[in-house]
Amino acid sequence: MPDTILVVVEQREGKLNRVSWETLTAGQALAAETGWALEAAVVGSGVANFANEVAGKKVAKVYAIESPKLEPYTPDAFVAALKQFLSSHPAKLVLMPHTYQVRDFVPKLATALGRAAITDCVGYKKEGDKLFFTRQMFQGKLAADVSFTSDAPWFATFQNGAYRGDRVEAGATAAPVETVNVEIADGVIRNKPQEVFKEAKQAVDLTQAEVIVAVGRGIKEQKNIEIAKNLAEALGAELAASRPICDSGWLPMDRQIGSSGQTVAPKLYLALGISGAIQHIVGMKGARTIIAVNKDSEAPIFEIADYAIVGNLFDIVPPLTEEIKKAKAGG
């Protein structure tokens, strides 16, 4: 029997999280290269619809792992369910998207099984019989190829955007779907989650902006945001920021771009004084064109920038704003 790759997709608030298609794409690529079987699973209560949706893709089988205690999500319930499932459905490799929910339970699941998780991977490499998972280190400055030195199951999570969800292969026919009911004993679930809510009134929808001017720590002080604001106005762009700027209250939370904020893919993204930490990059690497201004030539943002300006943003931006105004005025 060939080894199995199991992709555990994510459903939340009654929807399949679209990032799951990215993980399935990764699973399909790995299955093709290793010759291992590819299966998928959805975990929750009343998740048959999601399982059927996944069964439309090129995958050997889909499981709906069911228990009423799996809704709402808690790490205790999800780990109990998956641990039970994996004991009767052994897998070589278990793949998941590196979402906040997966981060909340996959290390617990791996530990409960005495196994390892390689998290936030951006790809993999197969060299002969050996499988390496590639991940960024030191906030993107370096990359590492990591291997498992433990027994299966191996757990790996993939970073948002590491694979293209739209590249997932459809199946020739619908894959079989099997419901697996799991038992979660009383007392297993210790957390009591409340309703999910959005805090800030979303005054601006950055995902709709064609041009975004974003500021990071390099802006140094709150009063300097004016410089970026002027540029944004001149360009007809929306103003956005990396997390630290919003944490300091210099810009409201709904202007945050990154894993905790908005994910955007505008026509043009100008990153001013942003180093390019992973948590920010995942929120904007889909931009069509990226222009970065940073005084540190080694800043990771330059790895994904189409245009790089290594220099002091306080020197660079004001003349740029003026030049743009001139150009717009017909100069």
Add this chain to the structure above:
Amino acid sequence: MKILVCMKQVPQKDAPLKLNESGTWIREDVSYEVNEPDAYALEEALRQKEKHGGEVVVITSGPARAQQVLREALAKGADRAIHLEDNAFVGLDAFNTAKAFAAAIKEEQFDLIFTGLQSDDYGYAQTGVVLAELLGWPHATIIMQIEKNDAGIRVKRELEAGYFQYVDMPLPAVLTIQSGINKLRYATLIGIKQAKNKPLRKVTMADVQSAVGNNLQKIERLYIPQKTKKTEHIEGPPAEIAKKLVDKLRNELRVL
């Protein structure tokens, strides 16, 4: 409330990193600092102590240089420190680091254990959750607020895209703390002086050897990432850069 804060020393954010000869790690001749999310975790613990009384203990594992992180924490108001000091602790995976911590605090009775949500060097985001499982404690991650109540605590979990969720939990529990949960304090001169007299317990690998095993994963190679994108550098004095950019914005990118 007795709170343990797990802290890590990492290379400074803007430190230029060089690969070692074998390409398996970085050269250690860089400047180090406290892992930023851990600083927020410490600050949160200190605030909880100020509100509810109790004790804040800080722990780190790493070579001698890592003591700096503990000293700073003591100077800010932590009461005691535990240093797993041994070169053998460097390069341990999250599983074994958590095992070492669990062994080191075996005799203690904490109500809460905080870690930063992830480290700025590895960025795995696992150690806190692994530790919770090893201890058999409930946990919650990416926490932005903690309120004590009669049944335990109510925490505010951060989710993606601006969403949040409150979760009620019993104690003891492990929480991984998100940056920006609070504003960091500076150590005062008095604090720095007092830190010198606060207890700092050293733990060697031999002390926890029975708990720690082989790594379950291995960094086979570390390297400068291959660039897939073609980056064009725009150079010159600011006025020239401005003109070049406007030219691109207008003619190539068509946003003007």
